[in-house]
Amino acid sequence: MFALTILGNNSAIPAFDRNPTAQLLQTLDDSYLIDCGEGTQMQMIKYKVKHSKINHIFISHLHGDHYFGLIGLLSTMSLLGRTNDLHLYAPERLKDIIKLQLDVADSTLCFPLHFHAITNEGLILDDKKVTVSCFGMQHRIECWGFLFKEKKNPRKINSERANAYEIPASFYDNLHKGEDYINKKGTIIPNSEVTDPATPARSYAYCADTIYDEALADKIKGVGLMYHETTYLKIDHEKATARFHSTTVQAAEIAKKAGVKKLLIGHFSSRYETLDQFHTEASSVFPETELALEGICYNCP
């Protein structure tokens, strides 16, 4: 499992029952929260997301529609008695905000919160089965995108054939890695005889708020699923540029240049009541486009 659930898909002003940005990337073992706009904890209740499985939270930038829900979520986790470590990756000054809000409430969190200030592009998390890197976005303030990659999966052992060659279970880890087996007689059993290819590793790129930036394509080349903001429709491209945001066709151009498998678009402006036109415009440039809709879970291809 490597799938993304949308908890909020709107830009700054909540409207038309659309909430500010929050996304949850789920693997079999872990859940990674990406941005946390106001009301994210209520959206989690609505869509039955367990926050006990979240051990890592990533905040792209310090505009409110991407983090105003964080302090409420942390407070709730604490009130519910969480004890597990929580890791937070975010621009440096978020630490001051959290500290101040806890101070004035004369409160502490009852779990360890590890704050990882993002300062440079590169690897920020090397987890059991996933790595996360960050890359710079071109927005009005410091802003980061996040690239989630499954680690290379192990080759699958065909136990019937492995048994026929009398390969001991103690050698299975080596088989997973692709090694050949040499038996007592010195005969080489090629790895491909007893294993099947691994499931290809999947990847997800979260491109947060950004002006149209061709350099982005190189940073996320060939990912499976890419989310790119589309605050505006094509006709409003001047507004988009003035506000360091992107349009439908700009997002689709990046997806095409980056050669991604699927594009997910969101961060819709509250000036638009309906979203059909977003899909029409983006998919005219990049057919494999989907709207990021709240409560919907998208599999990474």
Next chain:
Amino acid sequence: MFALTILGNNSAIPAFDRNPTAQLLQTLDDSYLIDCGEGTQMQMIKYKVKHSKINHIFISHLHGDHYFGLIGLLSTMSLLGRTNDLHLYAPERLKDIIKLQLDVADSTLCFPLHFHAITNEGLILDDKKVTVSCFGMQHRIECWGFLFKEKKNPRKINSERANAYEIPASFYDNLHKGEDYINKKGTIIPNSEVTDPATPARSYAYCADTIYDEALADKIKGVGLMYHETTYLKIDHEKATARFHSTTVQAAEIAKKAGVKKLLIGHFSSRYETLDQFHTEASSVFPETELALEGICYNCP
């Protein structure tokens, strides 16, 4: 019109579709927002509350369930182009939080925000038709209650009788105030001959988070509508005391001692799924009790 709409009635953790505290007191001319938990701006959309009519916001204390929605609401007001002054009455350090959150976003509000730090009990607002005073609550941190009073209404002029006595319109303001009229011949026309009594002034007391505190009754003696928190049921009175909160029967005792006309109870703990028992317990001590339910508008008697 002098009526209270509940936008959130739960305590710290949102649960069972109940949101953290926020209330709106509405008169014909103005709307006063009292506390602003996370998601208040979404609740306003849901219950069709126009924030353009809100010029005064009151924050009781700096626990998150009473103010985490404020910065989002201010941001939205600004993005929607508000230009009118907004007055904010709150514990002093809220100013630092707002300043920090605007700073990191490299943002300013596009309307004048007047911050009034609450430091002492007493009058904090003398508006056209309403006065607002604050009074101290006994909570774990600095916490204030708010008393809203309609100004004394003018006596109603019976224009037919006033005409019959040839009282000039220029004297009407004096009639409103209850003065007698002396005509050219020196005859006294008693005020009661040409006016009817004013509508009695109404009042609302918002008693925020508090431990059971008998001294509170004197501060809100005889108000029409009183809101008092009931975080816990009677059986959980030890938890209530330990956490500086109140139970159903404690709130009802205060209402009885204060001789209010009607008691509204809220700030329910997320440990309780249903609310019937809250009503049963409180009204056994003070029959004129109602549950504060979200989206419901309560007239001040």
